[in-house]
Amino acid sequence: MSSQVSPDEDSPRHDPLRKPDVPDNVQDAIRTLIEWAGDDPTREGLVDTPKRVARAWLEYCQGYQEDPAVHLSRIFEEVGGYDEVVLLKDIPFQSHCEHHMAPIIGKAAIAYLPRNHVVGISKLARVLHGFARRLQIQERLTAEVAQCIWEHLKPQGVAVVIEANHACMTARGVRTPGVGMITSRMMGTFLEDERSRKEVLSLMGY
Ligand SMILES: Nc1nc2c(ncn2[C@@H]2O[C@H](COP(=O)(O)OP(=O)(O)OP(=O)(O)O)[C@@H](O)[C@H]2O)c(=O)[nH]1
Ligand SMILES: [Zn+2]
Structure with a gap:
């Protein structure tokens, strides 16, 4: 997941409106899950959901992008x-x-x-x-x-x-x-x- 993730949030150049790209295979995986749960991933309310979910997971898992030890230097x-x-x-x-x-x-x-x-x-x-x-x-x-x-x-x-x-x-x-x-x-x-x-x-x- 490394290259798509942004952001050093503390950077003065961090742009909060910039959203990371989500590869097609990641979106497909989330569409599969929506279908498997019983809903229609092509309906209006769910069309952008795969991208949102993927970006949310990048946030939840942002720890993989850092070495926490750097904070103790x-x-x-x-x-x-x-x-x-x-x-x-x-x-x-x-x-x-x-x-x-x-x-x-x-x-x-x-x-x-x-x-x-x-x-x-x-x-x-x-x-x-x-x-x-x-x-x-x-x-x-x-x-x-x-x-x-x-x-x-x-x-x-x-x-x-x-x-x-x-x-x-x-x-x-x-x-x-x-x-x-x-x-x-x-x-x-x-x-x-x-x-x-x-x-x-x-x-x-x-
Ligand atoms: N030790 C520990 N267990 C956790 C943690 N978070 C979740 N679990 C447990 O991980 C276990 C996974 O058990 P499995 O039997 O493989 O999965 P499962 O069939 O979904 O189990 P249930 O949650 O009992 O329905 C569950 O007992 C969860 O409660 C955690 O941080 N530490
Ligand atoms: Zn659990």
Whole structure:
């Protein structure tokens, strides 16, 4: 999918009206699905739907176009000796499950224990979105976010907790609304030291 995708949205030259081309075979696939579901892809309301759906999927899966680690390359070293927990909580995100390509909607809490330097706080959310905008399972999403911060920021500890609802469990299949899935990944000090782990979980609200 690489070449059709736009856009660095942060670029001043990004043109929000420019839409990526959608190859015929991709449109055909979506027409096939519409027919298979029981509707007529040639009726007026559905004529442009294959293009819209394809472009929507490029957005949902924009994470494949980036390496989330790049967001952690700018660090700040003048932190006045600060070496306590840095936590970004209640970060909303959307992903899609790799089994049904159905929405996963949730929130994440990401914390780290700095070692001499910190990163711009928005970058933690950018890392999350970089991995969430792919076909995922929640366990891997949680592990990938933690591992990325661990490897590239080299902190003393990383803690990631994700809480999400899976549309494949609510809108189809077992059809059990209101059920939430919680996953967590602790690394370094948060894994090894129970007091630190309890502290970070309590700051996260768990
Ligand atoms: N562990 C895990 N499972 C997930 C996630 N998202 C969806 N699933 C589950 O993936 C499983 C796929 O099971 P299958 O039996 O292969 O598929 P299915 O017949 O559609 O299963 P049902 O959803 O039970 O109807 C289901 O149990 C889903 O609930 C996730 O993030 N993590
Ligand atoms: Zn699913």
